[in-house]
Amino acid sequence: MSLTTLPRIALTTERLTLRVPEERDFDAFAGWIADGARSHWVGGPGSRDEAREGFDFMRAHWAEKGFGYFHVALTATGRALGRVGISHPAHRAEPEVAYALYAASDEGQGYATEAARAVRDWGFGALGLPGLVSYIAPENLGSIALARRLGARAEGTTTGRDGREQIVYRHPRPEEART
Amino acid sequence: MTPVAPVLTTERLTLRAQTPSDAEAHAAFYGSVRSAGMGGPLDRPQAWRQFAAELGHWLLRGYGFWMVEVTETGQTVGQVGFWNPDGWTEVEIGWAMFEGSEGKGYAYEAALTARAYAYDTLGWGPLTSVIVPGNTRSEALAARLGARPERDWLSPSGRQAVIWRHPSKAELA
Numbered sequence: 303m304s305l306t307t308l309p310r311i312a313l314t315t316e317r318l319t320l321r322v323p324e325e326r327d328f329d330a331f332a333g334w335i336a337d338g339a340r341s342h343w344v345g346g347p348g349s350r351d352e353a354r355e356g357f358d359f360m361r362a363h364w365a366e367k368g369f370g371y372f373h374v375a376l377t378a379t380g381r382a383l384g385r386v387g388i389s390h391p392a393h394r395a396e397p398e399v400a401y402a403l404y405a406a407s408d409e410g411q412g413y414a415t416e417a418a419r420a421v422r423d424w425g426f427g428a429l430g431l432p433g434l435v436s437y438i439a440p441e442n443l444g445s446i447a448l449a450r451r452l453g454a455r456a457e458g459t460t461t462g463r464d465g466r467e468q469i470v471y472r473h474p475r476p477e478e479a480r481t
Numbered sequence: 482m483t484p485v486a487p488v489l490t491t492e493r494l495t496l497r498a499q500t501p502s503d504a505e506a507h508a509a510f511y512g513s514v515r516s517a518g519m520g521g522p523l524d525r526p527q528a529w530r531q532f533a534a535e536l537g538h539w540l541l542r543g544y545g546f547w548m549v550e551v552t553e554t555g556q557t558v559g560q561v562g563f564w565n566p567d568g569w570t571e572v573e574i575g576w577a578m579f580e581g582s583e584g585k586g587y588a589y590e591a592a593l594t595a596r597a598y599a600y601d602t603l604g605w606g607p608l609t610s611v612i613v614p615g616n617t618r619s620e621a622l623a624a625r626l627g628a629r630p631e632r633d634w635l636s637p638s639g640r641q642a643v644i645w646r647h648p649s650k651a652e653l654a
Binding site: 309310311312313314368369420423424426427428429430 | 485487488489490491540542543544594597598601602603604
């Protein structure tokens with residue numbers, strides 16, 4: 303699979319459309335990376351060039367593994383909300399359910415939870431992944447709350463690529479999940 | 482509990498999960514002789530049970546049959562997807578085109594994309610297709626997709642079928 307012929311896969315939920323990132327989604331992504339208040343959990347703020355690197359990496363991840371981050375948009379309007387998906391870069395022990403909303407004004411609507419739940423169910427149900435975790439910085443209380451809402455529980459810590467400690471939240475398998 | 486069926490799009494088509502409003506077109510297909518290769522014809526109550534089984538398949542397996550829609554018009558032209566109920570030999574890729582929708586390459590286009598999803602995203606090995614001998618349109622499509630007859634097989638319901646084997650991801654590369 304080459305970068306130019308990524309699959310056109312989408313997951314749809316009640317309010318959201320999650321699809322493989324396309325070039326037209328780059329501006330929203332770069333806007334998020336530029337906003338350090340929103341992107342510092344992923345090493346931001348970053349320049350447009352740095353955003354380009356991250357964006358290309360997301361697309362390359364799809365090309366290599368057949369899954370990855372989805373661009374999340376509000377179905378009714380098409381407005382970009384964030385990126386949510388299953389990420390498994392080489393430095394991680396296990397595939398991760400990862401999520402980020404681009405704007406603070408979109409918090410509190412349950413969008414990230416709705417998207418992350420769909421991604422988790424797809425990862426277990428269709429991809430047949432044996433396990434899914436989320437790696438979260440201890441001070442990232444919003445992400446921790448979301449992981450807990452999905453039924454994930456902390457099972458230990460690991461060290462991120464930046465050398466900082468992260469908590470490993472393990473997601474329940476579908477037969478254990480009630481959310 | 483909602484099935485997470487991904488939506489796949491091709492140049493002309495959208496592959497999406499069943500919704501309740503598809504039951505009518507589904508029953509019409511299964512009520513006709515066109516469904517002979519899929520275990521039909523079925524009367525309406527039987528067709529409804531088949532429809533429910535297709536939806537349940539998504540929940541139980543995480544994959545299943547999509548409805549195939551022409552993106553531009555929204556017209557539902559058939560079904561393509563994966564089938565692996567209890568007692569099946571292994572997961573197969575199958576297709577069914579509704580009345581009047583053959584000869585446009587829709588099934589081929591949808592099957593190519595579904596197969597790529599299986600190989601690239603789900604990480605599956607070479608797929609099979611279970612085809613009732615003499616279903617020449619289906620055999621022709623399997624051959625066009627590069628599949629070859631592998632062995633005879635008796636389905637759980639006692640139907641004689643031939644298992645076709647698709648090329649692997651490596652063979653397609």
